[in-house]
Amino acid sequence: MNLNATLFAQLVVFLILAWFTMKFVWPPIMKALDERAGKIADGLAAADKAKADLAHAEKKAGEELRKARESAAEFRSGAERQVAQLIEEARVEGARIVSAAREAAETEAASASQRAREALREQVAVLAVAGAERILRKEINAQAHAELLTQLKSEL
Amino acid sequence: MAAQGPNASEYIVHHLTHLNSLGQKQAKLVDWSVFHLDTLFWSVTLGLLCILILAKAASKATSGVPGRFQAAVEILVEMVESQSKSIVHGDRSFIAPLALTVFVWIFFMNAMDLLPLDLLPNIWAGIYGAAGHDPHHAYMRIVPTADLNATLGMSLGVLILCVYYSIKIKGIGGWMHELFTAPFGSHPVLYPINFAMQLIEFVAKTVSHGMRLFGNMYAGELIFMLIALMGAAWAGTFGSGLLWIGGVVAGSIWAIFHILIITLQAFIFMMLTLVYIGQAHESH
Numbered sequence: 001m002n003l004n005a006t007l008f009a010q011l012v013v014f015l016i017l018a019w020f021t022m023k024f025v026w027p028p029i030m031k032a033l034d035e036r037a038g039k040i041a042d043g044l045a046a047a048d049k050a051k052a053d054l055a056h057a058e059k060k061a062g063e064e065l066r067k068a069r070e071s072a073a074e075f076r077s078g079a080e081r082q083v084a085q086l087i088e089e090a091r092v093e094g095a096r097i098v099s100a101a102r103e104a105a106e107t108e109a110a111s112a113s114q115r116a117r118e119a120l121r122e123q124v125a126v127l128a129v130a131g132a133e134r135i136l137r138k139e140i141n142a143q144a145h146a147e148l149l150t151q152l153k154s155e156l
Numbered sequence: 157m158a159a160q161g162p163n164a165s166e167y168i169v170h171h172l173t174h175l176n177s178l179g180q181k182q183a184k185l186v187d188w189s190v191f192h193l194d195t196l197f198w199s200v201t202l203g204l205l206c207i208l209i210l211a212k213a214a215s216k217a218t219s220g221v222p223g224r225f226q227a228a229v230e231i232l233v234e235m236v237e238s239q240s241k242s243i244v245h246g247d248r249s250f251i252a253p254l255a256l257t258v259f260v261w262i263f264f265m266n267a268m269d270l271l272p273l274d275l276l277p278n279i280w281a282g283i284y285g286a287a288g289h290d291p292h293h294a295y296m297r298i299v300p301t302a303d304l305n306a307t308l309g310m311s312l313g314v315l316i317l318c319v320y321y322s323i324k325i326k327g328i329g330g331w332m333h334e335l336f337t338a339p340f341g342s343h344p345v346l347y348p349i350n351f352a353m354q355l356i357e358f359v360a361k362t363v364s365h366g367m368r369l370f371g372n373m374y375a376g377e378l379i380f381m382l383i384a385l386m387g388a389a390w391a392g393t394f395g396s397g398l399l400w401i402g403g404v405v406a407g408s409i410w411a412i413f414h415i416l417i418i419t420l421q422a423f424i425f426m427m428l429t430l431v432y433i434g435q436a437h438e439s440h
Contacts, residue, residue, distance in 0.1 A: 002174075002182040002184070002185055002186065002187065002190070002304075002305075003185065003186040003187075003304065003305060003308070004176070004182060004186070004187050004188060004189070004190035004191065004192065004305060005188050005189065005190060005191050006190075006191050006192040006195050006196060006303065006305035006306065006309065007305040007306075007308050007309040007312065008309065009191065009196055009309070010195070010196075010199060010300075010305060010306045010309025010310060011309040011310070011312050011313045011316075013196075013199060013200055013203055013309075014257075014258075014261075014309060014310045014313040015313055017203045017206070017207055017257045017261060018250070018253060018254040018257045018258070019250075020207050020211075020257075021207060021210060021253040021254070021256055021257040022249065022250050022253035022254070024207075024211050024214060025207065025210040025211050025213075025214045025253065025256070026214075026233070026249075026252065026253035026256065027214075028214040028215065028217045029213065029214050029217050029229065029230065029233050030233070030237070031217070031219075032217035032218055032219045032222075032226075032230075033219075033230060033233065033234065034219075035219030036219040036220070036222075038219075039219060
C-alpha cells in the first residue's frame with residue numbers, strides 16, 4: 001500500500017473514459033430510449049384514439065339502429081292505417097254497390113209488378129168483356145163501352 | 157517441494173506486492189516517480205473493455221424492439237440517468253455519462269476479485285520466468301480497485317470536477333464567497349473558520365471516497381487469500397482434509413457474498429460521485 005504516480009495516471013484514464021462515454025456511448029443510447037418512449041407514447045395515444053373512435057362508432061350505430069327501428073315502426077303504423085282505410089273504403093263501396101243493386105232490383109221488381117198489373121188489367125177487361133159476351137150472348141161494341149172499361153181499369 | 161513453497165506470510169505478502177516500475181518493492185510510502193504497472197494495465201484494459209461494450213451497445217441502439225444485450229445496457233443507462241437526474245440539478249450532459257462510466261468500470265475492476273486468486277499471477281509468473289527473470293519476484297495484483305492509487309486517483313478526479321463545476325455554476329467570486337461564508341455565516345471573524353471547515357470537508361470527502369472503495373476491495377482480496385491458505389492446508393491427513401473442505405465452502409460463500417459487495421461498492425462510488433458533483437451545483 002504505497003502512494004505513487006499511478007494515482008495521476010488513473011485520474012487521467014478516468015477522465016478519458018468518462019469523456020469517451022459522454023461522446024460516443026451516452027447520446028445514441030439516450031436517443032434510442034427517447035425515441036422509443038416517443039413511439040410508445042404515440043402508440044398509446046393511437047390506442048386511446050381508436051378506443052374513442054370505436055365508442056363513437058358504436059354510439060352512432062346504436063343511434064342509426066334506433067332511427068331505423070323508429071322509421072320502420074312509423075312505416076308499419078302508416079301501412080296499417082292505409083290498410084284500414086282501404087278496407088273501410090272497400091266496405092263503403094261494397095255497401096253502396098249492394099244498396100244500388102238492391103234499389104235497382106226493387107225498381108225493376110216494382111216496374112215488373114206494375115207491368116204485370118197493367119197486363120192483368122188489360123186481361124181483366126178482356127175477360128170481363130168475354131164474360132159479359134158470354135153472359136149476354138151478344139156482341140157488345142167494345143168501342144161503345146170503352147169509357148166504361150177504362151173506368152173499370154183505373155178502379156182495379 | 158513443500159519445503160520450497162512459501163509459508164502463509166510469504167504467500168500473502170507476495171500477493172499484496174505490486175508489479176511496479178522499480179522492479180522491487182517501493183521503499184518509501186509516497187514516491188511520485190513510481191508506477192504500479194499491474195494496476196495501470198488492468199484498469200486501462202478493463203476500462204477499454206467497458207467502453208467498448210458500451211460503445212457496441214450504443215452503435216447498435218435502436219428505438220425499435222431491443223435485444224437482450226441492448227435492454228441490459230438500457231437498464232443500466234436508465235438507472236444512472238434517473239439517479240443523476242434526482243441528484244444533480246443542472247446540465248448533466250457530462251455528469252450522467254461520467255456516472256455510467258464510473259459504475260461499469262469499477263464494477264469490472266471489482267469483478268477481477270472473483271477470478272481464481274492464483275490464476276493470473278501464476279500465468280504472469282510463467283511469462284516472467286520464461287523471459288529470464290526470477291519467477292519468485294513476478295508480482296501481479298489484478299484488482300485495480302484494491303490499489304489505493306487507483307481509487308484515490310478516481311476520487312481526486314471527482315474532486316477536480318467538483319471544483320470545476322463549483323466555478324462554472326457559481327463563478328470564481330461566488331465560489332470564493334461560499335468558501336469563506338459557509339457554513340457558519342458571513343462575518344469577518346468567521347471567515348477563517350469557514351474556510352478551514354470547507355477545506356476539511358473537501359479533503360474528507362475525497363479521501364473517504366477513495367478509501368471506502370479501496371478498503372472494501374482490499375479486505376475482500378485479503379479474505380480470499382486467507383481462504384486460499386485454508387484450502388492449501390491439504391496434506392493428506394484427515395484434519396487438513398477438513399480444512400480443504402472448509403476452504404471450498406468458505407470460498408464459495410465469500411465469492412457469492414462478494415458479488416453483492418462488488419456491485420454495491422461500484423454503486424456507492426457512483427452515487428457519491430453524483431452527490432459530490434451535485435453539491436457543487438447547489439449554493440449554500
